[in-house]
Amino acid sequence: MTRIGVVTFPGSLDDGDARRAIRLSGAEPVRVWHGDHDLQGVDAVVLPGGFSYGDYLRCGAIAARSPIMTEVVAAAGRGLPVLGICNGFQMLTEAHLLPGGLVRNDHGAFVCRDQRLRVEQAGTAWTNAFAGGEEIVVPLKNGEGGFVADADTVERLEGEGRVVFRYLGVNPNGSVADIAGIANDRGNVVGLMPHPEHATEPGFGPDTADAMRSGVDGLRVFRSALAALLAA
Numbered sequence: 001m002t003r004i005g006v007v008t009f010p011g012s013l014d015d016g017d018a019r020r021a022i023r024l025s026g027a028e029p030v031r032v033w034h035g036d037h038d039l040q041g042v043d044a045v046v047l048p049g050g051f052s053y054g055d056y057l058r059c060g061a062i063a064a065r066s067p068i069m070t071e072v073v074a075a076a077g078r079g080l081p082v083l084g085i086c087n088g089f090q091m092l093t094e095a096h097l098l099p100g101g102l103v104r105n106d107h108g109a110f111v112c113r114d115q116r117l118r119v120e121q122a123g124t125a126w127t128n129a130f131a132g133g134e135e136i137v138v139p140l141k142n143g144e145g146g147f148v149a150d151a152d153t154v155e156r157l158e159g160e161g162r163v164v165f166r167y168l169g170v171n172p173n174g175s176v177a178d179i180a181g182i183a184n185d186r187g188n189v190v191g192l193m194p195h196p197e198h199a200t201e202p203g204f205g206p207d208t209a210d211a212m213r214s215g216v217d218g219l220r221v222f223r224s225a226l227a228a229l230l231a232a
Contacts (some may be wrong), residue, residue: 002229004222005032005042007072014085014197016117018048021197025222028198034066034226044081044125044225045072047088049141049195059102059144060090061104061220069095081125081225082189086142089181089191097200098182098191099157105142106174114206114215115140115194116168121161124187125228127144129220137206140172147182147193157182163194197222 004022006029019029027223030042034052039045052063063069069091076082076097084092091097105111115139119130130136149157155174157163165181173193181192196218199205206215 001224002039003030003042003046004044004046005030005039006036006046006048006224007032007068008048008128009034009050009066011052011054011087011156012048012050012087014042014049014195017195017197018046018085021200021219021222022046022190025219025226026225027222030067030109034063034068037067039068039070039075041112043229045083047082047084047091048197049086049088049150051099052091055144058090058094060087063087064091064094072202075099075211076184076189079186079188081228082227083126083221084189084191085147085195085197086130086193089193090144092189092191097189098184099153100182102144102145103148104148104191105144110141110143111145111172112139112140112141113172115180117165117194118168119164120166121164121183121187123161124164124183124190124224126190126221126224127164128227129224135168137199137208138194138196140194140219142173142193145173145175147179149176154179160185163196164190190207191198
């Protein structure tokens with residue numbers, strides 16, 4: 001069975017949700033500890049949301065220097081699929097696996113809402129189960145979720161098709177060009193601010209036209225990784 005590791009850092013709070021999403025996708029979740037130097041032979045890695053190290057210094061900055069991140073960076077360089085969600089996205093930028101950075105929301109407040117997104121790039125290891133241009137809804141919750149980068153970097157991300165998700169309807173945090181998620185040039189590393197792991201099971205996801213709490217758009221993020229690994 002495909003094994004996907006979920007790293008727990010001090011202050012992680014969505015690691016359990018990520019493991020459940022992985023199990024629902026058909027893969028085996030594996031607990032990985034931030035202080036270890038062992039990825040346990042997993043086939044992919046998820047860096048979950050939360051408040052690693054209490055968000056001291058900068059969000060994700062301390063976690064990006066945890067022992068396990070040495071292994072994550074090396075494995076990502078070899079092509080291992082890596083997904084960073086919210087605080088995990090912040091870690092990926094701090095570890096220089098993805099460009100840009102995440103800053104305080106432009107309105108200065110924490111935001112928690114079901115967020116419409118457009119899938120801009122369906123060719124990554126974490127989005128191949130979607131169609132390009134497809135609109136989905138997943139929960140969003142952050143206080144420092146505004147994606148920023150210099151103009152040349154944004155132009156490169158757009159031109160190379162590395163903007164993976166874009167906010168629709170409202171930009172909840174001031175992210176440049178409404179960017180909600182990006183990928184590296186190989187497409188194996190993806191970071192996004194919204195939380196797909198919270199939209200994987202009927203009864204617990206966003207409301208849909210069919211029923212309350214029935215949205216499961218996020219499940220395909222994890223199924224995409226499974227499909228990419230099985231096809232490799």
